[in-house]
Amino acid sequence: MSTLHTTEMGASGSRVVFCHGLFGQGRNWTQVGRALTDRHRVLLVDLPNHGRSAWTERVDYLDMADAVAGLLDPADPVALVGHSMGGKVAMALALRHPALVERLCVVDVAPVSYPSMSTFAGYVRAMRAVDLDALTSREDADAALREAVPDPVVRGFLLQNLRRERRPGGGDGWRWQMNLQALGDQLEALRQFPAEQLAQAEPFAGPTAWVAGEHSDYVLPEHEETMRGWFPRTRLVTVKGAGHWVHSEQPEVFQAVLRRFLGD
Numbered sequence: 001m002s003t004l005h006t007t008e009m010g011a012s013g014s015r016v017v018f019c020h021g022l023f024g025q026g027r028n029w030t031q032v033g034r035a036l037t038d039r040h041r042v043l044l045v046d047l048p049n050h051g052r053s054a055w056t057e058r059v060d061y062l063d064m065a066d067a068v069a070g071l072l073d074p075a076d077p078v079a080l081v082g083h084s085m086g087g088k089v090a091m092a093l094a095l096r097h098p099a100l101v102e103r104l105c106v107v108d109v110a111p112v113s114y115p116s117m118s119t120f121a122g123y124v125r126a127m128r129a130v131d132l133d134a135l136t137s138r139e140d141a142d143a144a145l146r147e148a149v150p151d152p153v154v155r156g157f158l159l160q161n162l163r164r165e166r167r168p169g170g171g172d173g174w175r176w177q178m179n180l181q182a183l184g185d186q187l188e189a190l191r192q193f194p195a196e197q198l199a200q201a202e203p204f205a206g207p208t209a210w211v212a213g214e215h216s217d218y219v220l221p222e223h224e225e226t227m228r229g230w231f232p233r234t235r236l237v238t239v240k241g242a243g244h245w246v247h248s249e250q251p252e253v254f255q256a257v258l259r260r261f262l263g264d
Contacts, residue, residue, distance in 0.1 A: 004067055005052035007044040010037030014102075015078040016262065017043045019068065019086030021245075022120060022190060023158060023178060025051030029081075032247055035255050039264055043078075045071065047086060049179035056179075059186040061194050065092035069100055077102035079262055083247065084109050084218070088193055094208075095201040095230065104231065105209040105261055107254075108216050108244050110223035111230050113192040122148060123158060124184035132174045138162060141174070153245070198230075208234045209261040211254065213242035235261075 007026055016036055018029040026044030033042040046053040047064055056063065068089060072078055080101045082090030087109035094101040126148035135141055141162055142155060149155045167173045183190075208231040212219035219236075228234050237257050242250040 003054045004048065004071060005046040006071065009033050009042040009044070010040055013040040014262070015041045015043065015076055017045060017068070017072070017078045017080050019045055019047060019080070019082035019089050020050065021084030021086050022183070023050070023123065023161060024083075024086070025160065025177075027051070028083075028157075028160075029247070031251055032255055032258065036259070036262075040079075040262065043071070047089060049183055051177060055182065057182065059182055059189050061088050061092050061189075061192075062096070062197055064089045065096055069093050069097045072097070072100040074099040079103045079105065081105040081107065081258070082109075083107040084244065085190055091204075091230065092194060092198065094204045094206070095198050098202070098204055098206070101204070101206060103207045103209075103261070104204060105211065105258060106231075107211045108213050108218045108246050110219050111193045111195065111226055112223055113195075114218075115191075117187040117191045120190075121184075121187055123154075124180065124187070127158060127161075127176060127180055128184065132176075135174045153248075157245070157248075203229065204231050204233075206233065207261070209257070210234050210236045211246055211257055212236065212238045213244055213246045213249070214238055214240045215243045216246075218244055 018033060020026060020028045026046045029044050033044055036042055045068055048056050048067055077100055080090045087106040091106060091111050094104045126145050130141055130144045141159055145155050161177045162174060163177045164172055164174050210227060239246050239250050239253050247254040
């Protein structure tokens with residue numbers, strides 16, 4: 001099992017655990033997590049192959065769910081929040097290890113296999129094309145990505161993964177912090193949801209908030225029956241003015257939705 005890097009925030013209250021999306025890291029949730037520390041203990045997780053967590057050869061939702069489950073304790077069940085890829089991890093964890101999860105918040109993703117990962121494949125090609133040895137600054141990398149990733153918000157999100165560090169032979173160099181090779185090669189696995197492997201799991205009995213972005217196509221009306229099949233106590237909330245990155249595009253609205261769900 002891989003070693004996961006985590007960040008803990010808050011000293012008291014019920015525990016809230018956050019799982020980020022593809023090419024993200026736990027610190028993507030810092031703003032939301034910090035806002036909750038008045039009433040909750042918060043855990044931000046770097047999922048396998050992301051952030052400062054260990055790399056693995058296989059990219060698999062059940063492996064990721066089990067790795068996060070290893071951080072949790074049935075004596076202290078959590079509110080589990082996951083966005084996109086992290087939402088699928090969170091759903092799989094709740095179905096496989098229900099004693100660990102008191103309630104579930106899934107952000108802009110459904111328990112389905114999506115037809116395409118072409119957007120993320122484009123990001124992989126763009127990041128792999130950056131000549132890391134030729135970079136003199138982060139601004140160089142931003143310029144190198146600009147044509148393939150025109151949205152400055154998305155570019156900034158991807159560039160959070162770029163790290164400058166001392167090389168063994170001397171001098172500084174740049175590297176992508178996440179396991180770009182494995183993630184890029186195994187996008188097909190991330191496109192899917194492991195419904196077949198979870199077929200024997202009981203539906204999750206805890207309350208579930210399903211938060212969608214108004215302008216996103218990740219959560220569609222035809223997904224609702226499948227979602228409620230796995231998570232019958234689901235309440236769907238659509239956040240106006242938000243796309244796929246709901247919590248960063250409409251942070252105040254998202255925090256209000258989450259606080260209401262947590263009983264604050």
